[in-house]
Amino acid sequence: MARVRAGAKIAGVDREQLREIFGWLLPGQSLVTSDPLHGNARFSTRDFNQLDFITSPLCDQCGLPFDRMEDEGQICGACSADPPLWQRARAPFAYDDISSSLILALKRGGQRNGLSVFAHHMMDAGRELIDTCDVLIPVPVHYRRLAGRGFNQAGWLADAVSRLSGAPVQHGYLKRVKASPSQGRFSARQRRQNVAGAFALTRRGRERLADLRVVIIDDVYTTGSTLNACARAIQKARPANIDVVTLARVVAPRNPLI
Numbered sequence: 340m341a342r343v344r345a346g347a348k349i350a351g352v353d354r355e356q357l358r359e360i361f362g363w364l365l366p367g368q369s370l371v372t373s374d375p376l377h378g379n380a381r382f383s384t385r386d387f388n389q390l391d392f393i394t395s396p397l398c399d400q401c402g403l404p405f406d407r408m409e410d411e412g413q414i415c416g417a418c419s420a421d422p423p424l425w426q427r428a429r430a431p432f433a434y435d436d437i438s439s440s441l442i443l444a445l446k447r448g449g450q451r452n453g454l455s456v457f458a459h460h461m462m463d464a465g466r467e468l469i470d471t472c473d474v475l476i477p478v479p480v481h482y483r484r485l486a487g488r489g490f491n492q493a494g495w496l497a498d499a500v501s502r503l504s505g506a507p508v509q510h511g512y513l514k515r516v517k518a519s520p521s522q523g524r525f526s527a528r529q530r531r532q533n534v535a536g537a538f539a540l541t542r543r544g545r546e547r548l549a550d551l552r553v554v555i556i557d558d559v560y561t562t563g564s565t566l567n568a569c570a571r572a573i574q575k576a577r578p579a580n581i582d583v584v585t586l587a588r589v590v591a592p593r594n595p596l597i
């Protein structure tokens with residue numbers, strides 16, 4: 340079967356729209372359990388009840404949940420020892436088996452049907468950050484990976500959050516200049532080395548981000564090394580502020596498989 344190039348159009352409909360159209364024609368199936376569902380639903384109530392929502396109290400900077408809060412605005416040991424380059428990060432879901440199934444369905448399966456639900460939860464967790472931002476910037480993928488996969492799941496999430504919040508999204512301000520290998524089995528240190536220098540602003544990004552409040556959007560916050568590498572590149576344009584909103588966040592010391 341002929342492949343549709345990324346960005347190519349068939350009868351005026353681009354690849355993303357085609358995915359959406361065919362997604363809705365398929366019978367409902369849970370993205371978590373693969374069980375059949377009514378209509379074109381992708382989650383059951385049981386799936387949602389199994390999700391681990393991150394709730395306060397949190398580290399004011401990286402959003403890591405605390406058992407209890409001593410002081411307002413408290414930050415965790417990791418943030419005080421090695422402060423991230425962005426100000427605050429928030430995520431609705433803890434990264435676990437359930438949320439990872441949703442993210443893998445999005446990232447590897449190109450399943451778009453959960454996007455509006457994901458965006459609602461990202462808005463709930465990061466409302467304060469998103470409501471006051473000037474621009475959403477998705478973590479970009481290298482053009483070779485984009486050509487192979489055909490989409491960037493962080494870009495989809497940013498578009499969905501933009502539709503809900505009205506905050507503009509810019510896909511062309513930040514680019515991935517180094518095709519780093521997948522970080523699945525890497526330690527925190529290897530992750531940092533793997534993404535060092537992997538991102539750069541485009542000319543438009545350099546020219547237009549000065550004094551703006553930026554929110555970086557990604558699917559998972561693991562060690563924060565990718566987000567830090569993005570923030571390092573964005574800082575060159577001297578924005579007013581950089582925050583981060585992701586769909587899930589690793590809260591336990593484990594190596595995610597994505």
Ligand SMILES: [Zn+2]
Nearest residue numbers: 398401415418
């Ligand atoms: Zn922290």
